[in-house]
Amino acid sequence: MTQPFPFSAIVGQDEMKQAMILTAVDPRIGGVLVFGDRGTGKSTAVRALAALLPKIDQIEGCPVNSARLSDCPGWAEVKSKRRVERPMPVIDLPLGATEDRVTGALDIERALTRGETAFEPGLLARANRGYLYIDEVNLLEDHIVDLLLDVAQSGENVVEREGLSIRHPARFVLVGSGNPEEGELRPQLLDRFGLSVEVESPREVEQRIEVIRRRDAYERNPADFAKTWNAEDARLRRRIVTARDAVARIETPEQTLRDCAELCLALGTDGLRGELTLLRAARALAAFDGAAVVERAHLRAVAAPALRHRLRRDPLDEAGSGARVARTVDGLFGAFRTAAE
Template sequence: MRSPQYETIENGIPETRETIVSPTAVTTDTAKISQTSRRAVFPFTAIVGQEEMKLALLLNVIDPKIGGVMIMGDRGTGKSTTIRALADLLPEIEVIADDPFNSHPSDPELMSDGVRERMSLSEAIPVTRRKVQMIDLPLGATEDRVCGTIDIEKALAEGVKAFEPGLLAKANRGILYVDEVNLLDDHLVDVLLDSAASGWNTVEREGISIRHPARFVLVGSGNPEEGELRPQLLDRFGMHAEIRTVKEPSLRVKIVEQRTAFDQNPPEFLGEYQLSQEELQRRIVEAQERLSGINIDYDLRVKISQVCSELDVDGLRGDIVTNRAAKALAAFEGATEVTVDHIGRVITLCLRHRLRKDPLESIDSGNKVQKVFRQVFGLPEPDQN
């Protein structure tokens, strides 16, 4: 039986030091960490409820170009647990062994400039496999810690670009998680969203410019009681999931029992969910491979844009994200074409945070999206009973 996966967290940041030490030491240290002091991660398939959040996360993993997820909900609803479980669920990826940016061995868009230069010189480049990283961004992080720093003195003295990568470099081809993102400084949120949208991080200091790939799934979470993000920033997140505390007593009991069983004997609990974890992992990989072949009919695309227009959504991000999310859902469910059902299940996630809020309007933004969706697509109103 496959051994359970683990993670090490120190001060909220995964303990992988490849951005500081030499490349050879990085690979060795990471291997040592993976074999020793790491703790078990609650399995994704064992999480009860919160289907909206789980669906949004899965779709962003299948197609990272959707643009990330903003998860808003009550305290203690399993936001952090679910995101760590997703990162642990994902299959290993191939990376350049001695590169601090998790560069892809064959895709130029996911390679650092240094790796591309070595390839142009026909160097032998070692390749290894590594678990997808989930990087926690602490609220107190500085811009240098996030983006990386350039050692100006070394650059001037030795004539080399001495760059110490930051969290965006570690997060490349992984997941960047910002808890309480609504409390993060706006300029840092801007940096994260710009990097997530472009796929690159550029650092400029004293006339020296360095860039590296930074393509990651950005996941933010927060409690609406502690304040909302500015609409301009909220709009940049591809999807917006709202989660609530489970009210059903039987489900609450089940959640408590599962958590207790996991805490008492993690290996045994993980063994019970091993097959379902492997099955979900297989479906994600197949969906990623199938995604490029998914078709969405022209008439459906027109109706998606009509919904966005009637909801008075600013810009075209809503149209683009809804199309991508519907395709990702179709790929995940093994379909070859997007259906009205696929669109109906993702359109609320893609549009609810893009609506202009009217303080005098009592209707929930998600209900408003669904109402207009049913009108445009000619669907009957749901049975209130």
């Protein structure tokens, strides 16, 4: 198996890396959507993060990666009680995947050879407790989008067809990437992503040279290259694990809740998902930074990725949604600060 590119070795793309780290700290944030140019490290970052995270414990042979035998679905026919350690699952959902491959379906081989009705798990089962990655997510077929929306809402995959009535947990961090020039994402699916980041090719010569240098070194000898970054990746892993344990204890002042609501009202976001995502992301960042309290600096840092994809289009504003969020944050938090003084 090829050694993944070290997460710490990725040059630049700070917003993308921060967003992925925050979803590792608190998966309830709801995943990450990464839009940008081809060849900017989108898929590399997903696989690098998964390799960076601690391995998961699961019951040997459980098709949904359950940590306890009691959580394995009855249809799985798991015979072992032994717990094994395995890497964090990262499952690719190809654009051409059929619904049966995604959700699971009747095991045709067992049906024909043994006359038994048995369930063959799909990609959603394999992604449970891990990551589901969709490249070119904006080109995904509508019926698969609808399916993902249902599962993302419930955290459970339900298959009712071909004489089967199957349910199993399907909780995963959804990561999608795409090129905006190839089409837009349906609003319903767009809203399901907790954070949205925009990446572009480096514009500085020295940064581009460093990207080439590191990638070339990795391709020449992946194992040796990974060793040079082991210490940095280990340090980052410890920070993530510590933040996971601490996030539930982070204090959230009343003013933080007011800031979230005021900001979303000022931007005109629909519903309350924006406030909840903003709060969870800011709290995760506070935990990652080792802070005890969510502060405005944390809200500022996560406001754009948490809210830019929830804004209604303004054809008269050519600066983009990220710039609109930044302007509103500066104006609103500046006003709060002046009033306090």
